[in-house]
Amino acid sequence: MYKLLAADDEEDTRDTLCNCFPWESIGFTVVKQAGNGLEALSYLQANPVDALLCDIRMPVMSGLELCKHIHERKMGVRVVLLSAYRDFEYAREAMTYGVSHYMLKPAKYDDIVHVFTQLKSTLDETNYSLAAQGTEMDASLPGSADPVISNIVKCVNQDYRTVTLQQVSEMVEMNSSYVSVYFKKKTGIHFSEYILKVRMEKAAELLKHGHMKAFEVSEAVGYANPKNFIRAFKQFHGTTPGQFKNGR
Numbered sequence: 001m002y003k004l005l006a007a008d009d010e011e012d013t014r015d016t017l018c019n020c021f022p023w024e025s026i027g028f029t030v031v032k033q034a035g036n037g038l039e040a041l042s043y044l045q046a047n048p049v050d051a052l053l054c055d056i057r058m059p060v061m062s063g064l065e066l067c068k069h070i071h072e073r074k075m076g077v078r079v080v081l082l083s084a085y086r087d088f089e090y091a092r093e094a095m096t097y098g099v100s101h102y103m104l105k106p107a108k109y110d111d112i113v114h115v116f117t118q119l120k121s122t123l124d125e126t127n128y129s130l131a132a133q134g135t136e137m138d139a140s141l142p143g144s145a146d147p148v149i150s151n152i153v154k155c156v157n158q159d160y161r162t163v164t165l166q167q168v169s170e171m172v173e174m175n176s177s178y179v180s181v182y183f184k185k186k187t188g189i190h191f192s193e194y195i196l197k198v199r200m201e202k203a204a205e206l207l208k209h210g211h212m213k214a215f216e217v218s219e220a221v222g223y224a225n226p227k228n229f230i231r232a233f234k235q236f237h238g239t240t241p242g243q244f245k246n247g248r
Helices: 011-020 037-044 065-072 088-096 108-138 147-159 165-172 176-187 191-209 212-221 226-237 240-246
Strands: 001-008 028-034 051-055 077-084 101-104
Touching: 001 011, 001 037, 011 028, 011 226, 028 037, 037 051, 051 065, 051 108, 065 077, 065 226, 077 088, 077 108, 088 101, 101 108, 101 240, 147 165, 147 176, 147 191, 147 212, 165 176, 165 191, 191 212, 191 226, 191 240, 212 226, 226 240
Parallel strands: 001 028, 001 051, 051 077, 077 101
Antiparallel strands: none
């Protein structure tokens, strides 16, 4: 199931859309409802989300402002905008921020099914590509053939920004202390070291192949403080993010 965040200041509309539409039948689950753009942004900064269904006009922070923040911070969230206004300017500005789709309110059942079915296909293709990269990355990790370790590895590669030992322990239904010992025994490295490894290799990929600045990469791999990210990157790669990006 892909995680969906819904943001709309009209509570009745939002509740109806979230609770009366069969999201799970098309591969999504609503993980959070927000009443304005700022509330949605706060949630996004602390929780990984695959898609955002967002009203274009909201108090405190509009849908367009929210989309701008998501675009500038390269959060990787797919956005579907809802609007009651038939205004090309809104749609055109939305497209500059990488918005996936733009739907008019009230959204029709068939339109939602069509848009989110397309969106799921896009997410499936993206995740398949990332999974293939992750398989290549972890092919040399001892113990990765073990079913428990394999599941932990997949979880870390998918949620490396926020993943915790407690989270993976609950997933594999084991005590966290036991999982820590088991992971070290099977792989030869501590769980925390593996998370660091994944984050630093993802960071290197983003710096090498993208146009992101160090502080943007810091956020993308789960560091709230860029200074901590730079310190960790230098210790892991032997060079600063800036030097790495410039090939020095």
